[in-house]
Amino acid sequence: MSGKLLYTKEHEWVLVKDNIVRVGISDYAQNELGDIVFVDLPSVGDTVEEGEGFAVLESVKAVSDVYAPVSGRVVAVNEELEDSPELINESPLDKGWIVEIEVDGPAQTGDLMNEQEYAEYLKGV
Amino acid sequence: MKQTPLTAKHRALGGRMIEYAGFEMPVQYTGLVDEHLTVRSKVGIFDLTHMGELELTGPGALATVNFLGCNDASQLQVGEIQYTCLTNERGGIIDDILVYRTEQGFLLVVNAANTAKDRAWIEQHLQPETELVDRSGELSLIAIQGPKSAPLVEEVLGLSTEGLKNYTFVEPTYKGVKVLLSRTGYTGEDGFELYFPNAFAEELWDAFLAHGEKYGVKPIGLGARDTLRLEARMPLYGNDIDEETTPLEAGLGRFVKLHKDFIGRDALQQQKEAGLQRKLVAFTMIDKGIPRQGYPVLTLEGEEVGVVTSGTHSPSLDHPIGMGYVPADLAKPENEIQVQIRKKLARARIIKGRFLA
Numbered sequence: 162m163s164g165k166l167l168y169t170k171e172h173e174w175v176l177v178k179d180n181i182v183r184v185g186i187s188d189y190a191q192n193e194l195g196d197i198v199f200v201d202l203p204s205v206g207d208t209v210e211e212g213e214g215f216a217v218l219e220s221v222k223a224v225s226d227v228y229a230p231v232s233g234r235v236v237a238v239n240e241e242l243e244d245s246p247e248l249i250n251e252s253p254l255d256k257g258w259i260v261e262i263e264v265d266g267p268a269q270t271g272d273l274m275n276e277q278e279y280a281e282y283l284k285g286v
Numbered sequence: 287m288k289q290t291p292l293t294a295k296h297r298a299l300g301g302r303m304i305e306y307a308g309f310e311m312p313v314q315y316t317g318l319v320d321e322h323l324t325v326r327s328k329v330g331i332f333d334l335t336h337m338g339e340l341e342l343t344g345p346g347a348l349a350t351v352n353f354l355g356c357n358d359a360s361q362l363q364v365g366e367i368q369y370t371c372l373t374n375e376r377g378g379i380i381d382d383i384l385v386y387r388t389e390q391g392f393l394l395v396v397n398a399a400n401t402a403k404d405r406a407w408i409e410q411h412l413q414p415e416t417e418l419v420d421r422s423g424e425l426s427l428i429a430i431q432g433p434k435s436a437p438l439v440e441e442v443l444g445l446s447t448e449g450l451k452n453y454t455f456v457e458p459t460y461k462g463v464k465v466l467l468s469r470t471g472y473t474g475e476d477g478f479e480l481y482f483p484n485a486f487a488e489e490l491w492d493a494f495l496a497h498g499e500k501y502g503v504k505p506i507g508l509g510a511r512d513t514l515r516l517e518a519r520m521p522l523y524g525n526d527i528d529e530e531t532t533p534l535e536a537g538l539g540r541f542v543k544l545h546k547d548f549i550g551r552d553a554l555q556q557q558k559e560a561g562l563q564r565k566l567v568a569f570t571m572i573d574k575g576i577p578r579q580g581y582p583v584l585t586l587e588g589e590e591v592g593v594v595t596s597g598t599h600s601p602s603l604d605h606p607i608g609m610g611y612v613p614a615d616l617a618k619p620e621n622e623i624q625v626q627i628r629k630k631l632a633r634a635r636i637i638k639g640r641f642l643a
Contacts (some may be wrong), residue, residue: 196319196600
């Protein structure tokens with residue numbers, strides 16, 4: 162998938178192609194979490210609600226939810242993360258993607274931040 | 287929030303600072319896993335200045351230590367150290383501490399979060415002719431832990447550690463001032479703890495880093511301190527032990543000396559005679575998932591019977607491990623239990639001994 166990444170305030174990124182939204186976490190977020198050693202993924206077919214935790218990332222020390230930036234149905238999960246959770250640290254924006262969510266109709270991304278806006282947002286975190 | 291004399295050093299080293307027991311402390315620098323493995327394979331240094339140091343002196347010092355702690359300090363020689371628990375009337379653990387027998391009396395090294403509570407408890411139960419001085423504010427503590435800790439300590443302090451056995455200490459001078467060096471630690475590795483006046487903190491910290499460079503020394507945060515102690519199956523106060531758990535339940539029975547009188551003795555005697563209801567066990571996960579403090583423990587049949595008190599992904603084993611309380615009849619090595627991890631049940635196996643070979 163290609164295109165421009167958009168960011169949430171909870172530090173997820175989304176990449177929208179038609180009605181498929183790919184979701185991962187930002188470089189800032191992976192750095193904050195530290196070495197990720199376990200990823201609890203949803204199942205393909207699960208429905209997720211915007212704002213709801215749909216996956217769990219665990220570092221050695223902490224457990225963190227990943228929140229759904231949109232509502233829809235999980236159509237793909239990054240199964241490589243089951244054996245290689247470190248992909249999220251090494252390649253958060255690419256190989257460390259987490260799920261793809263199919264939305265009904267066009268994805269609502271109006272309140273998400275672009276790269277520059279997210280960089281500004283991080284200054285205040 | 288209190289700081290230690292090394293707070294600026296931690297910041298300069300890129301330490302991620304958090305509040306712990308009222309102190310601003312580094313939870314990690316380069317990364318928890320890297321720091322953990324550094325201690326296992328090389329050597330790491332820790333700022334543990336937040337720990338409390340309470341000194342008991344006077345003719346009644348021994349009687350006080352022995353009345354408050356479940357272990358027997360009467361046979362301790364000057365230069366020896368003993369692990370003990372301060373227990374309440376119910377046998378619950380007020381704190382787990384180290385007792386250093388010094389020429390002047392006893393130095394009690396207590397958990398940072400418990401310093402004020404312990405001090406009040408001890409003051410309340412001081413035996414005649416005993417003085418208590420809280421030296422926490424004037425003493426700094428650096429731990430040097432790992433297989434390369436001995437040569438590093440020898441270089442920095444200019445002494446030999448060859449004759450210094452585990453759980454003993456010496457009081458060498460550093461720049462004309464007496465310091466205290468013990469062969470103790472909370473990592474399961476060979477290691478040392480060095481107590482000294484705050485004024486030397488920055489220069490000693492820098493000296494350990496400079497002399498340790500050739501050994502691959504790194505500063506270690508509280509995150510790795512927790513995973514190191516858990517792999518070594520050492521209990522953490524507030525997680526695995528507290529005022530509602532007894533040393534017997536926590537597997538610390540070898541430190542409980544019922545032949546002498548101390549607060550909680552009768553309760554512990556009674557518990558021992560009646561048989562334990564629950565025991566602290568260590569377990570390793572069979573199914574996927576990381577156990578965490580507070581997660582329910584169930585039997586294979588699905589009955590909730592206990593709780594996880596500590597859990598992590600072991601950096602050395604690259605595998606999830608934990609500790610928790612289970613009914614005594616279930617607390618046998620090789621027995622399988624289940625841990626509820628979010629909505630799933632994951633099987634785990636109780637182990638004997640520590641996690642590391």
